[in-house]
Structures are given as C-alpha cells and as structure tokens.
Amino acid sequence: MNLLRFNYTTADWVVYAPLRKLRPTHGTSLTHRSSDPLRDTKEFCPFCPGNEKMTPPEIYAIRPGGSAGNWSVRVVPNKFPALRIEEDPKRHEEGEMFHWMAGCGAHEVVIEAPDHTPIMQQPLAQIELTLKTLQSRYLDLKRDKRFRSIIVFKNHGEGAGTSIRHPHWQIIATPVIPRLLSLECYQAAEYFNRTGNCLYRVMLDEELAAKNRLIAANDQFVAFVPYAASLPFETWILPRLAQASWTTMQPQQIRPFAEILKTVLLKLYDALENPDFNLTVDMVPTGDDDKEYFLWHVRVLPRLSTPAGFELGSGMSINTTMPEEAAAFLRDGDGR
Amino acid sequence: MNLLRFNYTTADWVVYAPLRKLRPTHGTSLTHRSSDPLRDTKEFCPFCPGNEKMTPPEIYAIRPGGSAGNWSVRVVPNKFPALRIEEDPKRHEEGEMFHWMAGCGAHEVVIEAPDHTPIMQQPLAQIELTLKTLQSRYLDLKRDKRFRSIIVFKNHGEGAGTSIRHPHWQIIATPVIPRLLSLECYQAAEYFNRTGNCLYRVMLDEELAAKNRLIAANDQFVAFVPYAASLPFETWILPRLAQASWTTMQPQQIRPFAEILKTVLLKLYDALENPDFNLTVDMVPTGDDDKEYFLWHVRVLPRLSTPAGFELGSGMSINTTMPEEAAAFLRDGDGR
Numbered sequence: 088m089n090l091l092r093f094n095y096t097t098a099d100w101v102v103y104a105p106l107r108k109l110r111p112t113h114g115t116s117l118t119h120r121s122s123d124p125l126r127d128t129k130e131f132c133p134f135c136p137g138n139e140k141m142t143p144p145e146i147y148a149i150r151p152g153g154s155a156g157n158w159s160v161r162v163v164p165n166k167f168p169a170l171r172i173e174e175d176p177k178r179h180e181e182g183e184m185f186h187w188m189a190g191c192g193a194h195e196v197v198i199e200a201p202d203h204t205p206i207m208q209q210p211l212a213q214i215e216l217t218l219k220t221l222q223s224r225y226l227d228l229k230r231d232k233r234f235r236s237i238i239v240f241k242n243h244g245e246g247a248g249t250s251i252r253h254p255h256w257q258i259i260a261t262p263v264i265p266r267l268l269s270l271e272c273y274q275a276a277e278y279f280n281r282t283g284n285c286l287y288r289v290m291l292d293e294e295l296a297a298k299n300r301l302i303a304a305n306d307q308f309v310a311f312v313p314y315a316a317s318l319p320f321e322t323w324i325l326p327r328l329a330q331a332s333w334t335t336m337q338p339q340q341i342r343p344f345a346e347i348l349k350t351v352l353l354k355l356y357d358a359l360e361n362p363d364f365n366l367t368v369d370m371v372p373t374g375d376d377d378k379e380y381f382l383w384h385v386r387v388l389p390r391l392s393t394p395a396g397f398e399l400g401s402g403m404s405i406n407t408t409m410p411e412e413a414a415a416f417l418r419d420g421d422g423r
Numbered sequence: 424m425n426l427l428r429f430n431y432t433t434a435d436w437v438v439y440a441p442l443r444k445l446r447p448t449h450g451t452s453l454t455h456r457s458s459d460p461l462r463d464t465k466e467f468c469p470f471c472p473g474n475e476k477m478t479p480p481e482i483y484a485i486r487p488g489g490s491a492g493n494w495s496v497r498v499v500p501n502k503f504p505a506l507r508i509e510e511d512p513k514r515h516e517e518g519e520m521f522h523w524m525a526g527c528g529a530h531e532v533v534i535e536a537p538d539h540t541p542i543m544q545q546p547l548a549q550i551e552l553t554l555k556t557l558q559s560r561y562l563d564l565k566r567d568k569r570f571r572s573i574i575v576f577k578n579h580g581e582g583a584g585t586s587i588r589h590p591h592w593q594i595i596a597t598p599v600i601p602r603l604l605s606l607e608c609y610q611a612a613e614y615f616n617r618t619g620n621c622l623y624r625v626m627l628d629e630e631l632a633a634k635n636r637l638i639a640a641n642d643q644f645v646a647f648v649p650y651a652a653s654l655p656f657e658t659w660i661l662p663r664l665a666q667a668s669w670t671t672m673q674p675q676q677i678r679p680f681a682e683i684l685k686t687v688l689l690k691l692y693d694a695l696e697n698p699d700f701n702l703t704v705d706m707v708p709t710g711d712d713d714k715e716y717f718l719w720h721v722r723v724l725p726r727l728s729t730p731a732g733f734e735l736g737s738g739m740s741i742n743t744t745m746p747e748e749a750a751a752f753l754r755d756g757d758g759r
Contacts, residue, residue, distance in 0.1 A: 092650060092651040093651060094649075094651035094653070095610065095614070095622055095626070095651075096607050096610060096611070096622065096623070096626075097603070097606055097607060097610060098606070098610050099738065099739060100651075100739060101651045101652070101653050101739065101740050101741075101742055102739060102740065102741045102742065103741075103742050103743075103745055104741055104742075104743055105743055105744065105745060105748075169733065169741050182629050182632075182633075183625050183629060184625060184626050184629045184650060185629065185633075185650050236737070238732075238733055238736045238737045239736075240731075240732025240733055240735075240736045241732060242731045242732045246729070247729070247731060247732070248729040248730065248731025248732070249731065257732065257733070259733050259737075261737070261739070265737035265738050265739045266737070266738040266739065267433070267736070267737055267738025267739075268737060268738070270433055270434070270738070271432050271433060274431065274432060274433060274434050275432070278431070286431055286432065287432070289519050289520060290431070290432075290520050293518050293519060293520045293521065296518075297518075297521075313430075314428060314520060314521050315428040315429060315430035315431075315436075315437045316437070317430070317437050365731055365732040365735050365736075366732065367732050367735055367736030368736070369736065386735075386736075388735055392584075393582070393583070393584040394584065395576075395578045395583060395584025395585065395701055396574075396576025396577055396578045396583070396584070396593065396701040396702065396703050397505065397574055397576055397593070397595050399576075399701050399703055399722075399724055400574045400575075400576045400603070400701075400703030400704070400705065400722075401572070401574045401595075401597070401601035401602070401603055401604060402435065402601050402602040402603025402604070402606070403435060403436060403437065403438060403597070403601045403602065403603075404437050404438065405437075405438045405439075405440055405505050406437055406438065406439050406440075407439075407440055407441055408441065409439055409441060412441075
C-alpha cells in the first residue's frame with residue numbers, strides 16, 4: 088500500500104510507493120529499475136498504438152476521427168502510481184513523531200503523440216492537443232476536493248528519471264500542499280502584502296527591461312533564464328496575463344503557449360545536443376486561483392550537473408553558468 | 424568572479440561559480456567536467472603524497488612524525504572554490520529583483536588519508552584523525568564572523584558528484600543561512616516553543632523505543648533510518664548528548680563517532696555493493712550553539728534513485744523503499 092509520512096524536521100510529506108512487492112535480494116536491484124531497450128520498439132512500447140491493453144484503462148483521449156478512431160493524445164493512470172484516488176486522506180498518529188496517511192491522490196500519464204517524436208520536433212498542432220488535454224485533466228482533477236495541489240511535469244531522457252522513451256507528461260494530484268509550492272506561495276503572498284504588487288509580474292517586467300536573459304517572447308508569453316537561476320540553462324516561461332493557475336487559461340493562449348514551449352525546447356535541444364531535462368508547471372494550490380500574488384509558470388530544468396553534498400546539505404545550489412551567458416548561448420543557437 | 428544572487432521566489436541564495444573562464448563552444452562541455460581516469464593513479468592524483476604542489480597551499484595537516492614528516496590528514500583550499508575568504512559580503516541591489524553579493528565564504532578540502540582506501544575500510548584511528556581535523560577546521564572557520572553557516576559534507580562515487588576518487592571531505596562556509604538549514608531550525612524552534620522539548624531528542628527516543636528502524640548504537644551515538652526518510656536507505660546518526668553543533672563535541676565522543684560512522688558506511692557498502700552516496704552534517708548556524716531545540720546530526724544519502732519532475736516541481740520525495748525494510752536489510756548485511 089502506498090502512503091505518506093510526515094517529516095517533522097522539515098514539515099513536509101514523503102510519498103512511499105513500493106512499486107511492487109520488493110523482495111530484498113542483493114545490491115541495488117532493490118531500488119533500481121533498469122530501462123529496457125525493448126520498450127523503445129513499437130512492438131513492446133506500452134504507449135504505442137496497438138498496445139493499449141498494456142496500460143491501465145483509458146481515462147481520456149482525443150480521437151480526431153471519432154470515438155472509434157485512432158487517438159492523437161491519450162491519458163491513462165500510471166501503472167505504478169505514486170498516489171491513488173481510491174485511498175482516504177485521513178491522518179493517523181502514532182506517538183509524537185510518527186504521523187501518516189494513506190497514499191490518496193492521483194497519478195496520470197498523458198501520452199502526447201502516437202509515435203516517439205520528442206516534443207520539440209512535433210508539429211505545433213500536436214503540442215496544442217497535449218496542452219489542451221493537460222488543462223482538461225487539471226480541471227477535472229481539481230474537482231476532487233481531497234486534492235490540495237496538482238503537479239504537472241515532464242521528464243525527458245534517462246538522466247531526468249524517465250524509464251519510457253515514448254513522449255509523455257505526468258500529472259500528480261496530492262492531498263497536501265508540497266513544501267516547495269508552500270514556500271513559493273508564502274514568499275509571493277508576503278511580497279504582495281508588503282508592496283501591493285505581484286512578485287512574478289515585477290520579475291517579468293524587470294527581465295523584459297534588462298533584456299539580457301530573454302530567450303523568446305510572443306503576445307501571450309515570455310521565456311527567460313531567471314536572474315537567480317539555480318541550474319545551468321534553467322529557463323522559465325511566464326504568461327503575460329494575470330493567472331495563478333491553469334483554471335483561467337484561455338483557449339487563445341494555447342497556440343502561443345505551444346509556440347514558446349517548442350521554441351525554448353528546440354533551442355535547448357540544438358544548443359546542448361538534446362540534453363536530459365525536467366519540466367514542471369508551478370501553480371497555486373487548488374482553491375487559490377483568484378490570488379493576485381502568483382503567476383503560474385513553467386520551469387525547464389536541464390540535467391547538466393549533479394547535485395552533491397553541499398546542495399543536499401544546505402538546500403542551496405551551485406550554478407557554474409551565469410544566467411546571462413546561458414541566455415546568450417540559447418538565443419544564438421549552438422554558437423555558430 | 425564568484426558571486427551569490429538572491430532568488431526572491433524561494434528566498435534563498437544561489438552560488439555562481441564559473442570555475443574557469445567558460446568559452447561556449449558546443450554541447451554540454453559548457454557545464455560538464457568529465458572525470459579523468461588518470462587522476463585515479465598515484466602519479467597524477469592531486470591528493471596523493473608527493474603531489475602536494477598540485478593543490479593550493481596547505482591550510483592544516485596532521486603529521487604524526489613531526490612537522491617535516493609524512494601527513495596523515497591534510498587540508499587545502501578547494502582549487503575551484505564555490506566561495507572565497509577574500510570576498511566582501513556586502514549586498515548590492517539593482518532594481519527591485521536583482522540582489523547580489525560577492526562570493527564570500529570558504530571552501531576547503533580535507534584529504535582524509537594518504538592513500539585511496541575508502542572511509543569505511545580505513546582503520547578507526549585514521550577516521551578519528553579526520554573527524555578531529557574536521558572539528559578543528561569547523562572551529563577555526565567559525566571565528567570568522569562573516570560566516571553564518573558551515574556545511575560539512577562528503578561525496579562518495581561519481582554518481583554522487585565527486586570528480587576525484589582520493590577520499591576527502593569538504594567544508595563550505597557561507598555568508599548566509601541556507602534555506603534547508605533555516606527551515607530545519609525554524610521547525611525545531613517552533614516545536615520547542617510549543618512543547619518545551621527538542622524535536623530531535625523526541626525523535627531519537629521514539630526511534631529507540633520503536634527499534635525497527637535502528638541500524639547501530641553505542642554509548643554516544645544512535646544510527647537509524649528515519650521514520651520519514653526521503654530516500655531509500657537514507658540513514659541518520661544522532662548524538663546522545665544535547666549538542667546543537669560541533670562547537671561542544673567532546674574529545675571522548677570522537678572514537679564512538681568514528682565507530683558508528685564506519686559501521687553505518689560499511690553496512691551500506693556491503694548491503695548495496697558500494698553505492699554512491701552523499702553525507703552531510705547538519706548543525707545550527709554559527710552563533711546558535713547554545714540553542715536547546717536542535718541536535719546536530721549526520722545524514723547519509725545513498726544515490727540509488729533519480730529525482731525527476733515531481734520532486735523538482737513539488738519539493739516532495741517519492742521513496743520506493745519503506746524505512747523499516749531498508750533498516751532490516753542493512754542490519755542483516757546483504758540478506759544472507
């Protein structure tokens with residue numbers, strides 16, 4: 088059974104998901120799932136058309152040819168979920184320090200295309216379908232009042248933690264507000280309370296004025312390497328409209344969103360030779376959509392360096408690439 | 424020049440250390456230092472006896488044979504430091520959001536033995552010398568009032584971010600209080616204020632009573648997999664004495680500390696076949712030594728899994744191994 092336990096030293100919850108009955112044998116087989124090259128072939132890939140029976144039952148799909156046709160985007164529950172909708176978020180306490188709850192939540196996979204073309208090489212129309220699907224799933228999950236927060240993310244490449252090459256996004260709904268999201272909201276609310284302004288809006292305006300960290304912009308979105316980027320080539324995408332989450336994202340924003348996302352990921356692909364990366368969408372907790380202090384944003388996090396003892400001990404980051412340098416390199420492609 | 428920039432969205436500082444003049448050419452050469460197998464040989468290893476000229480000038484050493492003799496432990500500045508004592512911690516503000524300071528701090532390397540024997544296979548007397556040296560350097564760095572926090576850590580294995588195999592620890596003194604440390608202290612102080620008890624003491628007592636997550640114990644220290652461990656096989660070592668930092672660590676604690684550290688690391692080595700790991704020592708910020716709410720502790724963090732988009736997006740962890748299972752497996756060696 089999956090569950091969550093509360094870490095009192097940092098006030099956050101840890102998810103326990105013993106994906107299968109782990110039978111200790113030896114070595115790291117306990118914890119490592121090695122990737123299976125067979126799964127990259129159309130015959131054995133669980134996300135390819137024709138293999139639909141290899142996934143749990145479909146939650147949602149877009150079938151341009153009608154309900155019996157081929158799908159363009161398909162949503163299924165994760166086969167080895169971190170959290171499950173069947174569980175109850177009731178808290179249990181044992182002693183002073185041992186505090187747990189069942190693994191209540193949701194964990195969905197959004198298969199973003201029928202084939203293995205990575206996102207930055209897909210047609211814009213395909214990326215639009217994926218973004219529409221992600222928003223639709225976000226809105227549906229949000230209706231379950233047990234879920235306090237919905238994390239939308241994508242892993243690209245084995246070094247970024249993905250085990251299936253077929254391009255996909257994931258959505259995890261949590262019954263608690265995760266630590267990083269709490270922190271971001273607290274800081275933004277505090278800034279708003281003090282100044283009357285949205286921290287992310289001020290940041291966006293100052294990045295637009297400074298220009299030297301900008302990567303791309305259109306009439307709805309701006310992409311830049313933030314002034315205090317934690318990682319080399321970390322890139323953020325912010326909307327120009329005041330929106331704290333995807334609840335209020337408008338249909339006319341989807342195309343410009345797909346465009347800037349493709350542009351940023353293609354620049355990374357070209358400049359850094361297809362780096363592994365994670366991509367996360369930061370939004371306010373469900374129910375805080377009307378808050379003026381936050382702008383939802385995408386963080387693209389290339390996996391070019393390995394966090395070590397200092398980062399794990401302090402929570403601080405050491406970044407070896409200045410944001411201005413990273414931005415210039417991305418703007419100019421591979422430097423030629 | 425190294426510097427720190429303030430990330431307003433999370434209220435923490437990011438260290439920028441462009442280790443050498445980075446000339447963008449192509450690909451990940453910008454950010455990756457590939458490890459050089461030559462440096463594993465005695466002839467080319469910068470930390471081996473005879474190659475002392477390959478490091479910056481020595482800060483400290485233990486030479487059992489007198490000042491001209493061979494060293495047993497040697498401390499040098501990191502050749503590519505994250506932070507440097509020559510810098511000034513004055514804050515600079517540009518606009519509303521752009522806030523920086525020079526890279527003031529210290530970054531030392533403690534070479535823990537003349538040869539490449541890893542820590543868990545060294546004689547206890549050698550580990551004792553290293554721990555004494557680490558405490559001595561901690562106490563010396565603490566005298567510099569610009570330094571707010573001192574992070575002591577060790578990386579073992581390439582997957583844990585180390586580039587030199589010769590066993591060594593590192594110490595980084597920071598001019599700010601890192602986010603994770605702030606958070607741990609805040610939570611512990613809040614608990615103390617509410618209950619009158621030390622959070623870590625209560626945790627230690629409850630782990631001792633529960634027994635099922637214990638790994639080892641002696642008259643001065645206890646090692647266990649914490650109830651809410653973030654990572655598979657994460658192991659903590661806590662002192663039995665009320666100590667918030669190494670300022671008050673007593674000479675008679677060094678031997679038991681070396682013993683339990685060796686025991687824990689040897690169990691990990693045997694059970695998981697020499698896994699990569701990071702090891703950090705969490706202490707209160709300098710100047711808070713007398714605080715009753717904190718116990719300094721060692722966190723051993725095996726690198727068996729890859730954090731992905733959910734972890735980076737939420738700050739939460741997904742752990743696939745239950746702490747009780749990990750502890751039983753470590754206690755029983757490799758399961759035979």
